[in-house]
Amino acid sequence: MSLSRVLVGVKRVVDYAVKIRVKPDGSGVDKTNVKMSMNPFCEIAVEESVRLKERGLAQEVVAMTIGPSQNMDTIRTALAMGADRGIHVVCDQDLEPLAVSKVFQAVVQKETPQAVILGKQAIDDDCNQTGQMLAGLLDWPQGTFLSKLEVENDALKVTREVDGGLETLNLSIPAVLTCDLRLNEPRYASLPNIMKAKRKPVESIPVADLGVDIKSHLDVLRIEETPKRQGGGKVESVAELVDKLKNEAGVI
């Protein structure tokens, strides 16, 4: 079996190597002049989709992103990695997972993919909700936190990383999949492929055209930095350590 089309989600986030700074008024993270990149879990999703295609298990890989005009960079990265075409849902406001899922749902109805492959979460808000919500909205089976994906007969055989170990499921298609860290190691887009990506089609769709309710249902009250780590102290003997643990830290 070969999946006729795979839709893969790519989110633009603050680069993983950037030291995050919180805005002084606590309203959010400072993103001005900060390097942005594709969410690393989304890279894994793109890699897996492209591998499916390379193994003849998928015919077309469509990368989709939601966000402002700068998200075009993220789509182009996906195209350079091997996606066939892109969909850029243009939206200037930050969306919460439910709204993202609804936008995906609208695009899924239009594109009719046989699988939607997403990162398990994004490294900016760490919500880890979109895949699950999308599966619910579509009433499709879901395989989350994948560490292995195989296509067997007419089903997707997925291995999930769960608390107790590994769980293997057979999913009928169409299905929603989310990728964990160990699923694969994303490739570097080669130079010829970076150039070829420029010639691949990208469709821009204003979010309003999808007729989806993207109203926010959450209020962010405050964003704070995590407390700074305090320097430690040295002790001379075991007795002193025990004394400090008992009387200063009060933990024993």
Next chain:
Amino acid sequence: MSESVRPAATEWSDDEVMLRDMVKRFAAKEVAPLVSKMDKEGKMDGSMLKQLFEAGFMGVEVEDKYGGGEMSFTQTCIVVEELSKVDASVSLVVDIHNTLNNRVVERWGTDSQKSKWLSQMATTSLSSFCLSEASSGSDAFALKTTAKQQGDHYVLNGSKMWISNAAEADVFILFATVDESLRHKGITAFILDAKQPGVHVGKKEDKLGIRASSTCEVRFDDVKVAKDAVLGSPGEGYRIAIQALNEGRIGAEAGMFLSMRDSQLLCSSFFSFSDQASDSLCLHGEQFGKPISEFQGLQFQVAEVCAELEAAKVLVYNAARLKDSGAPFVKEAAIAKLISSKTSEKVASKCVEWMGGVGFTTDYAVEKYFRDSKIGQIYEGTTNIHLQTIWKLIEKEYA
């Protein structure tokens, strides 16, 4: 943006940003773990070349139909810059192959030569530029290697020195004379398989720096090549090489090859150090009860070095962009190489000093940067050759 507002040399396009990110990641993940081992062993890691080809670094500007990236010269500089920051040897391999060898074949090769050679050079086969001999370095045209025509082929005999990457190369671009009495007009460029009978790659030089990039003697004993191994026409090798190496004696257009390579090489020598200046441990060390970065004496040294690095970077990318836009750039490229090769040595030296005792040990990367930096003023046109080029162009302007 208004027509009158032009982007700065160091302002990057979306493509350039994407490329830089990709190379940076590659360098950090694939090259960095091997640097110290390759330096100690004086040997390129076996998997390195394969990865460089797979990533497309070996055919940056080569046309798409031959498997290349069809990118700009500025983009080649970006690839070399990012690799240089991590290892000067790896960047040198990429640098010479792209800016010299690929370009010679692209410029002088026939369609069938390009299909045969360029397509492998962009995707699988490393190449070396065999010009220098024991008695001809900066004066490369006193070469003694001969090519005798016999029927429909040539027989090559001679010995080449200081050939970079010769130990790993699959393809050689060789300069030999078809008739010594014709002097420079007898010099002919050949392209040949490095593994064919009669080609002997000698021992690797044991070097101060760029140790992982091989430098060898190459001997040619009765090496038989067909007529279609000639690049350009017989006797045209002088022009090919001079364009590639010595723009000081010719016009701007003809001289561009050297300069491209020069601004390139200066990238290798210079860029290796740019991250060190801002990032070296020196700024975190403590003396007399306070961080040494709080001493004005050190602050000013760091500021000065950073200023010089920025100046060198602007010179490099300005020369690269001049080349890409088709403007004359020979003088600018020579100036860029001159300044940045000196800057790189100074920065590396300062970093060793600032780090104190540990900077002098092999546990930290700076002593390697220091060793690697020295070649900048020697290879591919010495400091004196560049001064001569610059002077000749000044002389012409004021003649």
